[in-house]
Amino acid sequence: MTASGTATARVGAPVLRLDGLGWRVGGATIVEGVTLDVREGEFLAFIGPNGAGKTSLFNLISGIVVPTAGTLALDGADLTGLPVHTRARRGIGRTFQTSSLWPRMTVAEHVRLAAQARNGGSHRLWRRASPYTAEVDGVLERTGLGHRAGATAAELSHGEKRKLELAVLLVGEPRLMLLDEPMAGVSAEEVPALTELIRTLHREEGRTVLMVEHHMDVLLGLADRLAVMHHGRLLALDSPDAVTADPVVQRAYLGEGL
Ligand SMILES: Nc1ncnc2c1ncn2[C@@H]1O[C@H](COP(=O)(O)OP(=O)(O)OP(=O)(O)O)[C@@H](O)[C@H]1O
Ligand SMILES: [Mg+2]
Incomplete structure (x- = not known):
């Protein structure tokens, strides 16, 4: 059985639901119309060019910023207006792009x-x-x-x-871990061990993972699905194979040399 086949068999019911999620600040639209379900036990990776809105989406999910449009729910319970610490108590935890x-x-x-x-x-x-x-x-x-x-x-x-x-x-x-570029700044020699640790937290400890990462080679070995963000919107959401083969994604993102 392939790694992705194992993963597909493992993931369960929708745990996190984003519905038309948007964030405008200072007259600029940073995140717009993001609708997706994350399934229990899933590993969902986010890719997209710099400034695409990936970190902002994680800020919306973890509660650091409040959406200006749309809703989000955990296990069917609305989270939209809840503060960070309440979301953390309900099982949403995150790491940051820069060291904390x-x-x-x-x-x-x-x-x-x-x-x-x-x-x-x-x-x-x-x-x-x-x-x-x-x-x-x-x-x-x-x-x-x-x-x-x-x-x-x-x-x-x-x-x-x-x-x-x-x-x-x-x-x-946390049952839902948001990891924002966990490989950022890490030397090539240390990437495999860190990848293995994240894999263990996901597979063996059964945590649902959302991860932003620019290292495609790392993601292709971990992710059940890939979400592509572009100009604040969700451009594609599918299996890694389908997303990387999608001509729209290739034009909008992979074509930009990443
Ligand atoms: N508080 C803010 N006020 C105004 N603009 C913001 C704010 N936070 C983010 N932005 C803008 O929103 C856009 C998306 O930023 P974000 O950090 O979410 O992108 P990203 O996809 O995580 O990029 P990277 O890959 O570089 O980390 C950028 O143009 C950024 O300048
Ligand atoms: Mg970011």
């Missing part, structure tokens, strides 16, 4: 702080007898960072930084 780490904090401290914040607890890092030690160890083990627990974020390679961002995300146990 604290350079002088250690790897373990990042994860512990995320666990404390999740529980609404104290942010005091100097409390050594943390109730989160086992959890922190477990998350670092799952992300391959166990041996780097005491390193500061500044000491990490780009690939390790991206793993730490995933570790922080995993503390919230």
